Amino acid sequence: MKRLLLTALLAASVATTALVPPSAFADSKEQYVPLPTYRVGPYASSGTLWWAGTLDYFRYINEVEGGVNGVKLKVEEFETEWSPDRTVEVYERVKNGKDGAPVAFFFTHGTPASYALIEKGAADKIPLIDPAGGRTESTDGTVFPYAFPLLFNYFSQASVGINYIAQKEGGFDKLKGKKIVTVYHDSAYGRETQAAVELLAKKYGFENYQIPVADPGNEQSPQWRQVREIKPDWVFLRTWGVSTPVAIKTAQRFGIPADHIIGDVWAGSEADVIPAGAAAKGYQALAPYPGGASFEIHDRLRKTILDTGKSDLKDKKFFGAVYYNIGLINAVLAVEALRAGQAKFGNKPLNGEEGRWGFEHLTIDDARLKQIGFYGLLQPIKLTPSDHEGGGAARIQQWDGEKWVLVTDWIQADRDTLRPLIEAKSAAYAKEHNITPRSPTAEN
């Protein structure tokens, strides 16, 4: 009898909850921020620092600044081990928000997941954010209103790499006849720059060689034997995870000098060079996310989060590591986009459509960078409904054997040259999926 009564009560409570209209919950004062993360698995060494940066900044916003214009961020992590299928599962679980707190954006945290979710995000009207990653043609927001390869898309990465090589050679005219080999991770991420490098090779007259390294890339002698046969002037290294230190060490064995190898964004952290030991000294990498803890934001975080024991970092020596700073920068981009959205829709939690508007009108200039403490760490950025990248620049950092040293100021990608290629690819996507591109001025 007692069991029957309990069952009846439980059923009644479930039924009552189900009958309550959604609007009754929709008075949350919080912004729901779900984060698909990877603290275990093959990429945990980068993930643990990345999420520490992100969580520390969100904590700073909540506890020091009292939220984004008073709206607290309700952050929740989901372990994915960087597996796209798990990220899709997370997305499905969180897209409707939590306890009435809406979702304004969803960080995919990986190009494969960005590819997997691109149609779902558009259908559900949830902006998919993938800074320095994502599907490159989704830079064209007229075709991809809900995808944001923010800050530094793959074509820009290729372009800044070539621009830096030109700078080192003494001008673009000096690139003619030079041999530039791209050693790349044989995946969607690794292949993403091929079209851009091919275009730039035609423009500047250098010889373009592409050599794939299959995942995980822990033995690369055959590839670097091929590189040595080519006798390259420069190597553009687009590896990921363990394939980067193995590449740097194998390159040394085959006589390729480290200071003539330029790593891309995802081959330019401490985890990429420390295992390579002395072989990595002189190695350079693109840095839209520079390493170092001497920026203004680090002082603020040190005082309010790190020294007060509130940091998510297990080991304080990683404060200011490249992956920690990636977390910080991605978090500040999200916060600033929320502020932009709130400027139009009011200081309240935003939904996906309002979040998209916020990202599409995100502008962070030098003055704002100084205000928020990110000057020198983050490039000025301005997005529009047709430009979902907004930045397209990186600094170059060089490993001195112990730490990364910034050796250039921001180098801008040749976006005018690359834009037609992006538009051609996005037009092909639009045709294939029967999408009518929206007007870029329709929603200002």
Added chain:
Amino acid sequence: MNLFLETLIGGLLAGTMYSLVAIGFVLIYKASGVFNFAQGSILLFAALTFVTLLEKGLPFVAALAVTIAILILGAIVIERTVLRPLANRSPMTLFMATLGLSYVVEGAAQGIMGAQVHALDLGIEDVPIFLGDVLISQFDLVAATTAVALALILALLFNNTRIGISLRAVADDTRAALSVGINLNRIWQIVWAVAGIVGLVAGMLWGARQGIQFSLSLVVLKALPVLIIGGFTSIGGAIAGGLIVGAAENLAETYVGPYIGGGITPWFPYFLAIAFLYIRPAGLFGERALERV
């Protein structure tokens, strides 16, 4: 011709690194008929323990000794908590148990010692040596010498010691070995400890090349085709299989890769292993199973 020779020699030497990983599997398979899915995790755990102790300031030899002691203790714990309760169950049950064990060991390794990448300097220069125009990796030469030395030590252990003979008896016929008083539980403890130490050696060499991090546990993917080709029950087979896989994947990547898009090293050894399964299902040196039906 130089390129061919260099690729071949480089491949053979790299193959011995795969053999080192494969030997750990062979030891446990020989003693219990179980394919130990946790070998990669044990390799990671061993290398991570060693490098963590080094970073804590222990001298090289002390760190090595403490790591070996931990591996022996781990083998005893695994035997008592995982293998003994499952004695006399089917090989598939034991295999599934090792699958679960791999997650526990991986989680424990990262949970206790962190997920960060560690550099390991064994003092072996990774600079090339030239034989005429042929480039040879000094590091690979040391790794190959280590693999051969390890195989010789294990052969001596199996053939000339009481423990080794007991181990062979268990491998040949477990019930007969039990009937003459061989302690099966003790044999399992020993063999898991030795497989752990072999994992430590492999982990140190692979770790010195790529850094000690989670992906070290993935090097076992290279051991599977080596085992299929060489046979699951022969240490000599693991060496031969490693040489074949190393040479074949290097030559294939250099001469076939450019025509089919490159990046073929991960799958080519498996393609080769499937070909071997058609010709010699037990591998080159594996024991052919004879069953009365």
